[in-house]
Amino acid sequence: MKFTKMQGLGNDYVYINGFIEKIGNPAELAVKISDRHFGIGSDGLILINPSSVADFEMEMYNADGSRGEMCGNGIRCVAKYVYDYGLIDKTQISVETLSGIKYLVLTVENQKVVQVRVDMGKPELKPDRIPILAEGETVINVPIEVDGREYKMTGVSMGNPHVVIYMDDIQHLDIERIGPKFENHECFPNRINTEFVKVLDRNTVEMRVWERGSGETLACGTGACAVAVACVLGGLTEEKITVRLLGGDLFIEWDWEKDTVYMTGPAEVVFDGEWKEEKDV
Ligand SMILES: N[C@@H](CCC[C@H](N)C(=O)O)C(=O)O
Numbered sequence: 373m374k375f376t377k378m379q380g381l382g383n384d385y386v387y388i389n390g391f392i393e394k395i396g397n398p399a400e401l402a403v404k405i406s407d408r409h410f411g412i413g414s415d416g417l418i419l420i421n422p423s424s425v426a427d428f429e430m431e432m433y434n435a436d437g438s439r440g441e442m443c444g445n446g447i448r449c450v451a452k453y454v455y456d457y458g459l460i461d462k463t464q465i466s467v468e469t470l471s472g473i474k475y476l477v478l479t480v481e482n483q484k485v486v487q488v489r490v491d492m493g494k495p496e497l498k499p500d501r502i503p504i505l506a507e508g509e510t511v512i513n514v515p516i517e518v519d520g521r522e523y524k525m526t527g528v529s530m531g532n533p534h535v536v537i538y539m540d541d542i543q544h545l546d547i548e549r550i551g552p553k554f555e556n557h558e559c560f561p562n563r564i565n566t567e568f569v570k571v572l573d574r575n576t577v578e579m580r581v582w583e584r585g586s587g588e589t590l591a592c593g594t595g596a597c598a599v600a601v602a603c604v605l606g607g608l609t610e611e612k613i614t615v616r617l618l619g620g621d622l623f624i625e626w627d628w629e630k631d632t633v634y635m636t637g638p639a640e641v642v643f644d645g646e647w648k649e650e651k652d653v
Pocket residue numbers: 383434439440441442443444445446532533565583584585586589591592593594595
């Protein structure tokens with residue numbers, strides 16, 4: 373089975389061309405290939421499939437085999453894959469995801485995609501699946517107790533669920549300890565992605581992320597969008613911001629008039645490879 377490993381700001385996935393390869397059990401394969409010692413090593417698996425409603429479909433799995441509705445860094449890499457490997461020659465494409473169809477604009481240099489701008493769609497402020505809230509309530513600075521300490525969380529769904537937590541010091545945060553406690557908190561029966569954020573100025577924030585199903589990653593595109601929305605709602609930043617992640621910067625804009633969030637960032641190929649027959653699932 374042929375694959376391509378790609379990364380967007382260090383958020384790395386194994387990509388499989390679903391036009392050619394047929395995968396019997398993608399969730400199981402995601403767990404095997406993501407293993408950084410016994411597999412290829414990645415934050416998860418992404419299948420690029422035919423679609424009847426868009427140019428392509430993105431089918432995304434986290435490292436633990438769970439399904440993600442959307443993946444911001446992943447969808448930029450899908451765009452690079454389909455253009456660079458000759459599946460399409462347009463620089464404006466559509467991709468079907470579990471959270472709807474996304475529209476992407478590709479920047480091409482020397483016949484290769486170097487950057488992608490994604491219309492990530494409308495942020496949902498009504499939190500999905502947070503039992504502590506009454507019907508219709510939004511999650512803006514709502515208290516939550518985690519590991520014996522009270523935090524204030526802002527919940528934003530970018531197709532997948534996120535909570536944003538502000539902190540003065542994210543560098544020394546013990547994310548391996550606190551991340552799973554948010555992810556598996558009783559408030560989130562479907563688990564959650566958590567962004568720990570320090571606001572630097574009105575146009576710049578830095579964040580670390582604990583992703584549902586993958587743990588700490590170097591970047592999260594949907595997470596960066598959720599952070600931008602939360603910061604605007606909290607009066608902390610302008611609508612256009614740079615989000616500094618461990619793997620590099622993303623440029624996020626919440627366009628009020630269109631009520632959509634744009635994410636712009638890079639996408640890179642790491643290597644092509646072949647998964648050995650005897651390991652197939
Ligand atoms: N890294 C992604 C998000 C991947 C899915 C997430 N872990 C979930 O389960 O919702 C991104 O760049 O958006």
